[in-house]
Amino acid sequence: MDMKEFIYLITLDEEGSISRAADRLYMAQSSLSQFLQQTEAELGVQLFIRTSKGIRPTHNGEIFLEHARSMVLEFQRAKNELWDNENLTAGKVIFGVSTFRAVKLVPKALRIFGERYPSVKVELVEENSMKLEELLLDGKLDLAVVAMPTVKLKNEVSLLKKDEVMLVANREHPLIGEAHAIEGTDDLWVDLEDAVRYGFIMGPYDTILGSMSRELLRKRKLKWTSVNEHVSASMAVAMAREGLGLAFTYRSGAEDLKDVAYLRIGREGIFLDLGIAYPSREYKSKGAAALEGILREVYETY
Secondary structure (H helix, E strand, O other): OOOOHHHHHHHHHHHHHHHHHHHHHHOHHHHHHHHHHHHHHOOOOOOOOEEEEEEOOOOHHHHHHHHHHHHHHHHHHHHHHHHHHHOOOEEEEEEEEHHHHHHHHHHHHHHHHHHHHOOEEEEEOOOOOHHHHHHHHHHOOOOEEEOOOOOOOOOOOEEEEEEEEEEEEEOOOHHHHOOOEEOOOEEEEEEEEHHHHOEEEOOOOOOOHHHHHHHHHOOOOOOOOEEOOOHHHHHHHHHOOOOOOOOEEEHOOOOOOOEEEEEOOOOOOOEEEEEEEEEOOOOOOOHHHHHHHHHHHOOOOO
């Protein structure tokens, strides 16, 4: 078997469907089905169970897929080292970041990277921090910006920047009239105890922002009501912009919009650390290290 065929099997497992896997691989479903039958015949074991709803790996299939993923990962690492020998004149960096957090700063970093290393492609993977940790552990990313402390990562994660959790509201929202000025700035702060009189637009429990905002309210033993419970961070901000409630957001993702106000939570504010994480401490590609350097340059500007 060659590396391409290992990727076929991994894609079949990830999609759980021969038709979806074929679409993702840009090949005919019949060709992929025939490949799977021939591979199982060659190995002498059944790798996937076919059901009316799709496919799932057998026990033997899970064992084989684990080895296949390891070989693909090692192959990717080998290619990275070869690309490094070309002094960043070719190659690819797979970079993971939260969609919501990325909007304001990451495009600038990618533009600078492209100007300095025009022959190195950056493939962007947008997921929440918890999912990014899983992808790093699986070796599917070269680096990622994640919230700290990390939940699943055991290897060292280096601090990138402190980010602030804030409230976002329409500028006509009644809470604005209760806000306090922060001396020497144009910023405002509010007591969370005042904010709970109004409805919140909350993100999902399985995101850092969603879980952190709920924990903040619980620790202060505040009773609160929700307008919505499971919308994305970007949708929550869009709804808050229309005056439908208050939403939690990050300063790093705050866009300058004339009808939106960003409010510090309490006089001192609520902060979390952002870190840069790699899949392994054993090897860091030059492309990933170069992108990290540019990210640090850009994040220092906000």
